Amino acid sequence: xxxxxxxxxxxxxxxxxNICRFFMGLFLIFHVFRAEQKFADHxxxxxxxxxEFAKKKTxxxxxxxxxxxxxxxQLLNIIRDNNIVIVVGETGSGxxxxxxxxxxxxxxxxxxxxxxxQPRRVAAMSVAKRVSEEMNSNLGEEVGYAIRFEDCTSEKxxxxxxxxxxxxxxxxxxSDLDHYSAVIxxxxxxxxxxxxxxxxxxxxxxxxxxDLKLIVTSATMDSDKFAGFFGNVPIFNIPGRTFPVDILFxxxxxxxxxEAAVKQALQIHLSGMMGDIxxxxxxxxxxxxxxFFTSLLQPQCNMRLEDLENAxxxxxxxxxxxxxxxxxxxxxxxAPDGVRKCxxxxxxxxxxxxxxxxxxxxxAGYCKLKVFNPRIGMDALQVYPISQANANQRAGRAGRTGxxxxxxxxxxxxxxxxxxxxxxxxxxxxxLANVVLLLKSLGVQDLLLFHFMDPPPEDNxxxxxxxxxxxxxxxxxxxxxxxxxxMVEFPLDPALSKMLxxxxxxxxxxxxxxxxxxxxxxxxxxxxxxxxxxxxxxxxEKFSVPESDHLTYLNVYLQWKNNNYSSIWCNDHxxxxxxxxxxxxxxxxxxxxxxxxxxxxxxxxxxxxVIRKCICAAYFHQAAKLKGIGEYVNVRTGMPCHLHPTSxxxxxxxxxxxxxxxxxxxTTKEYMQCVTAVDGEWLAxxxxxxxxxxxxxxxxxxxxxxxxxxTQHIQCAFVTLDHKTSHKGQFLKKLRFIYHMKAE
DNA sequence: GAGCACTGC
Numbered sequence: 001x002x003x004x005x006x007x008x009x010x011x012x013x014x015x016x017x018n019i020c021r022f023f024m025g026l027f028l029i030f031h032v033f034r035a036e037q038k039f040a041d042h043x044x045x046x047x048x049x050x051x052e053f054a055k056k057k058t059x060x061x062x063x064x065x066x067x068x069x070x071x072x073x074q075l076l077n078i079i080r081d082n083n084i085v086i087v088v089g090e091t092g093s094g095x096x097x098x099x100x101x102x103x104x105x106x107x108x109x110x111x112x113x114x115x116x117x118q119p120r121r122v123a124a125m126s127v128a129k130r131v132s133e134e135m136n137s138n139l140g141e142e143v144g145y146a147i148r149f150e151d152c153t154s155e156k157x158x159x160x161x162x163x164x165x166x167x168x169x170x171x172x173x174x175s176d177l178d179h180y181s182a183v184i185x186x187x188x189x190x191x192x193x194x195x196x197x198x199x200x201x202x203x204x205x206x207x208x209x210x211d212l213k214l215i216v217t218s219a220t221m222d223s224d225k226f227a228g229f230f231g232n233v234p235i236f237n238i239p240g241r242t243f244p245v246d247i248l249f250x251x252x253x254x255x256x257x258x259e260a261a262v263k264q265a266l267q268i269h270l271s272g273m274m275g276d277i278x279x280x281x282x283x284x285x286x287x288x289x290x291x292f293f294t295s296l297l298q299p300q301c302n303m304r305l306e307d308l309e310n311a312x313x314x315x316x317x318x319x320x321x322x323x324x325x326x327x328x329x330x331x332x333x334x335a336p337d338g339v340r341k342c343x344x345x346x347x348x349x350x351x352x353x354x355x356x357x358x359x360x361x362x363x364a365g366y367c368k369l370k371v372f373n374p375r376i377g378m379d380a381l382q383v384y385p386i387s388q389a390n391a392n393q394r395a396g397r398a399g400r401t402g403x404x405x406x407x408x409x410x411x412x413x414x415x416x417x418x419x420x421x422x423x424x425x426x427x428x429x430x431x432l433a434n435v436v437l438l439l440k441s442l443g444v445q446d447l448l449l450f451h452f453m454d455p456p457p458e459d460n461x462x463x464x465x466x467x468x469x470x471x472x473x474x475x476x477x478x479x480x481x482x483x484x485x486x487m488v489e490f491p492l493d494p495a496l497s498k499m500l501x502x503x504x505x506x507x508x509x510x511x512x513x514x515x516x517x518x519x520x521x522x523x524x525x526x527x528x529x530x531x532x533x534x535x536x537x538x539x540x541e542k543f544s545v546p547e548s549d550h551l552t553y554l555n556v557y558l559q560w561k562n563n564n565y566s567s568i569w570c571n572d573h574x575x576x577x578x579x580x581x582x583x584x585x586x587x588x589x590x591x592x593x594x595x596x597x598x599x600x601x602x603x604x605x606x607x608x609x610v611i612r613k614c615i616c617a618a619y620f621h622q623a624a625k626l627k628g629i630g631e632y633v634n635v636r637t638g639m640p641c642h643l644h645p646t647s648x649x650x651x652x653x654x655x656x657x658x659x660x661x662x663x664x665x666x667t668t669k670e671y672m673q674c675v676t677a678v679d680g681e682w683l684a685x686x687x688x689x690x691x692x693x694x695x696x697x698x699x700x701x702x703x704x705x706x707x708x709x710x711t712q713h714i715q716c717a718f719v720t721l722d723h724k725t726s727h728k729g730q731f732l733k734k735l736r737f738i739y740h741m742k743a744e
Numbered sequence: 745g746a747g748c749a750c751t752g753c
Contacts, residue, residue, distance in 0.1 A: 148753050165752040368749035491753035645745045
């Protein structure tokens with residue numbers, strides 16, 4: 001049927017106005033505050049109810065009630081007869097908790113552990129906890145888990161849950177995974193970067209080790225592809241236990257998904273049907289609630305106001321990853337009687353967290369994706385249509401506790417004809433420098449021949465190898481150098497590892513260690529929306545080191561340390577406490593590795609120029625040159641690049657001739673994020689394959705020292721002094737550096 | 745004068 005009536009929408013409102021209409025409507029009219037106040041009381045009630053359920057059924061009875069129990073013996077038979085099996089286990093089948101236990105009961109743990117990988121840390125932890133309860137043992141004994149910063153296993157452990165990244169690291173130490181008798185790769189259909197690398201590696205391990213069982217779980221739509229990849233291995237189906245979800249498509253394409261979502265949510269709310277609503281939006285910007293206070297109330301989408309006023313209360317709850325965790329927790333609290341929850345989420349609610357009681361899903365059909373462009377070395381963060389697999393996953397969120405409905409704000413024809421069946425796997429749209437380094441260290445000779453399920457673009461691979469060569473991780477033949485081998489030890493991007501390694505000789509390793517840790521954690525600064533926005537910016541300026549964002553970060557950490565790592569101090573200075581704690585954890589982990597690798601910790605004290613030079617030593621390939629007031633051009637591509645407004649260098653009178661950047665991201669413009677001023681001389685000294693010093697028209701030729709893989713890129717590496725591009729102004733300096741890249 | 749989906753070692 002017709003879900004929405006577009007014809008009445010004539011006014012041309014801006015995006016922002018639409019957002020504000022969304023929340024002014026929902027948020028204010030439905031007395032959200034009243035609703036929220038009642039939450040606390042009802043939490044207690046809910047807890048009592050769930051413990052009541054636990055009493056009714058024993059753990060064993062609960063295990064036997066799962067769909068997977070009915071096919072237990074068949075499943076074990078097929079695993080016994082095959083080294084690799086694809087298991088299609090739908091939601092609610094019990095595969096994640098039961099498969100490991102079945103293998104244990106069938107004797108596989110007598111000669112090794114049963115390992116089970118998860119794409120997320122919380123999942124690894126919570127599933128391990130559940131299984132240890134079912135096996136009546138203490139967590140960390142028979143059943144344990146391992147995630148970054150936390151190894152909760154012991155010599156007794158026979159069932160080990162872990163993130164896929166952990167298993168990948170373990171395969172570095174022990175390439176045949178001799179400690180395992182079976183490995184289950186759970187949620188493999190999510191195709192994380194680590195999953196895809198493990199696919200290729202584990203397939204080889206199984207071919208070497210006939211006693212190892214590999215079980216890969218998949219969604220229905222990928223199962224044939226998975227089975228084919230591993231050599232036409234059998235597929236085993238386990239039915240799920242979910243409720244039916246009615247899918248309703250929009251009859252006409254929606255111009256504005258925010259407005260359409262508001263209308264749909266209101267329609268559901270006024271229809272009298274019971275149940276909570278979950279709305280999927282592409283980004284934080286669409287969800288952020290606070291900004292709506294500053295906006296004006298707009299007439300509501302042709303709804304009659306008296307209808308709205310008489311409607312029951314509705315609690316609108318935002319959820320996205322950057323939201324502070326105390327606010328995130330609200331979505332799990334039960335709403336009081338008579339209050340309906342309306343959760344507005346990014347795709348964090350698609351897989352990462354599950355809310356019970358959702359009966360209605362409203363799906364805008366978009367998500368944000370980061371896509372890497374290897375040619376210019378830039379990430380683009382953009383809104384894309386979701387895939388059919390995403391859409392089905394989202395719809396499924398309405399059928400967890402009862403029959404549900406899913407309203408798709410796009411047409412059936414768009415779903416069928418315009419959406420991809422599955423999202424492009426991460427390995428095809430990300431910077432591969434890390435993957436390349438890892439595979440090289442595992443002794444993979446020719447990376448272009450590595451057995452990937454979906455091989456990444458060749459250009460991307462070559463570019464990553466080239467970047468590693470620049471950093472001195474690969475030699476002229478493309479083989480790993482001692483520096484490269486050392487870099488693998490660190491759980492960091494290659495350039496950051498390199499920075500840490502060179503910092504020791506430069507006498508500033510303790511300082512660089514802090515900077516690297518700060519860069520490994522997203523969003524240190526918390527920037528509340530109105531009204532304290534200026535306040536937070538002012539506080540931030542207090543940390544500012546005019547010539548460097550990196551040093552600004554160092555400054556923040558040192559001050560936090562001086563204030564005894566206080567969370568109150570963080571709150572006062574608009575800094576994410578959670579992020580800072582993670583910085584500290586990362587620092588401790590990296591420090592351990594440095595000690596292990598005999599890299600001394602030394603501080604340069606107050607001589608911060610040394611630190612800038614050290615940063616330059618690892619990032620000289622990401623440099624920009626001043627061109628006009630406050631304008632920079634990328635030295636590799638000649639592309640204009642902008643200082644990000646949050647940078648310490650932004651809008652200040654100080655405009656250095658050369659800067660290096662940590663990251664280049666295309667959003668509304670090409671922005672350099674996290675920059676540091678450097679000397680031109682340093683660039684020539686530390687990046688001789690890129691830059692040469694030009695003395696009165698004479699140039700120094702760079703010899704061909706590139707590995708064979710990079711023949712296509714050799715031209716890019718040469719410094720060709722081009723007199724045409726050298727002009728007066730800021731070039732009238734003692735030294736001139738010009739970089740020329742052969743355009744395609 | 746912008747604003748960042750989500751993971752992981």
